[in-house]
Every structure is written in C-alpha cells, then in structure tokens.
C-alpha cells in the first residue's frame with residue numbers, strides 16, 4: 101500500500117480535508133472515544149527549530165490516542181554532526197510508525213519522506229505549515245459556521261510558510277483570500293488569492309484578519325529591514341475597524357505583542373487566537389489517525 105504523507109495540504113484531496121476537519125470536531129467533543137485509536141503506535145518528532153505548540157500538541161495527541169511520541173532535537177542527534185537527513189529517516193522509520201518533522205528547508209522534508217518508509221508529517225518548513233492551517237480551518241468553522249466564500253485577509257509577510265498554507269487551504273476550500281504585504285514579501289506559490297497592498301483597503305468587510313510574526317526563526321539577520329518594511333501592516337484597531345463587526349482575528353503564535361498585532365486586539369472579543377492554538381491538538385489527532393490507521 102502507498103505510504104501517505106502530509107508535506108503540504110495539497111497531499112490531501114478536498115474531501116480528505118473535509119473529513120479531517122469533521123473527525124477533529126468529533127474528537128474534540130468526545131476525546132474519550134479515541135483513547136485506544138493508536139494503541140501501541142509510535143511517533144518520532146524531529147525538531148531542527150524551537151517549538152512550543154507543535155511539540156506539545158503532537159506529544160499529547162499521541163498519548164491521548166493510546167500511543168507514544170519520542171521528542172528528538174537536532175542538536176542532540178548525529179544529524180548535527182553530519183549524518184544525512186535521508187539516513188536519519190531510514191533509521192527512524194525502522195523504529196517509529198510515523199515521523200513528524202520541523203525542518204528549515206522543505207527540500208529536506210521531501211528527502212526524509214522519500215527515505216523513511218513511514219508517513220511523514222510537516223511540523224513546519226520554510227515553504228509551509230499545513231498542520232497549523234488545518235487547526236485554523238477548524239477554528240474558522242467553529243466561529244463562522246462555514247468556510248466557502250469567507251473573506252480571509254492575511255497581513256504581513258506574504259512569503260511566509262503560514263501564508264502559503266492559508267493560500268493552499270483557501271484555494272481548496274473556496275475561501276476568498278487576500279494578501280496585504282510589501283512587494284518584496286509577496287507569496288512565492290501559485291494559488292487563488294488577491295494582492296491588495298493597502299492594509300485598510302484589504303481589510304474592508306473581512307470575515308477573518310490573520311497575521312504572523314515579521315521575523316521568523318532563521319530570519320534574524322535581516323530583522324531591522326523586515327520590521328521597517330512590514331510596519332504599516334500591523335493588525336490594530338484601525339485595520340479591524342474596516343472589517344465586519346463579527347470579524348475574527350487570528351495569529352498562529354508565538355506573537356510579538358505590539359509589533360505585528362497590538363495587545364488590545366490580541367486580547368479583544370474578536371480574537372480566536374488561543375482557540376486556534378488549542379485546535380492544533382484536535383486536528384493533529386485526526387491527521388495521525390488517518391495516516392496511521394493501516
């Protein structure tokens with residue numbers, strides 16, 4: 101049987117994503133019914149970058165499904181001394197039933213998936229962050245009821261992994277996606293989205309306003325330049341004032357309060373940011389069960 105991976109959202113069909121979101125909602129409502137869903141199964145979690153949400157939500161997901169997760173940090177592994185990612189994958193795939201990896205380069209995740217012989221899940225690469233955006237889609241459904249036709253506006257670095265996965269999801273699930281960003285930070289992938297450089301113009305009648313940090317892990321060298329270029333794309337009360345009254349505010353976290361988003365908006369009644377973080381746990385359970393059920 102063909103091994104399935106989740107490297108980008110495009111690895112799944114629209115029906116499969118709908119099924120994952122439905123299954124995640126069931127698992128969130130009745131977690132007790134799934135306590136042995138992955139009994140005895142194992143997940144190796146490989147981190148080349150720091151993480152709070154991805155690491156903890158995957159580890160707890162495996163425990164709550166009856167399985168076990170092993171946390172592996174690059175700095176403590178032979179890969180940090182020159183062992184290739186492909187050889188690492190060949191070994192881990194002989195111990196674990198699946199691998200979740202957070203790597204710098206998407207190309208390395210593809211190499212891992214080719215070599216591992218078990219399902220590989222993207223826990224974030226420079227290209228995309230599919231698990232984050234599956235949780236985001238569940239959060240939008242919970243708050244707005246439907247996804248199709250909703251106006252989703254991403255403000256900030258349009259070339260970021262989260263924005264790329266939002267474009268993938270919007271194209272597939274028929275959200276109306278807008279990206280408001282400087283020219284040099286436009287998305288680097290194809291998909292169905294509109295560019296509107298003025299953030300207030302973009303935010304008009306939005307159902308969802310979404311932002312992410314301006315300086316991601318590994319981008320520290322260009323920090324001052326990035327902050328200067330992205331300054332006018334801050335998610336604040338004047339931007340939110342352009343959106344629908346019941347517009348939801350989203351951020352994948354971690355946030356830099358009063359940089360890409362003001363603290364008052366982050367803690368406002370429009371914010372669903374911490375619900376987003378929680379939903380990582382529930383969607384990842386659905387993904388794990390789907391990929392490991394055989």
Ligand code: CP
Pocket residue numbers: 150151152153154155224232352353354
């Ligand atoms: N959003 C997200 O992936 O959080 P972590 O970096 O803490 O895993």
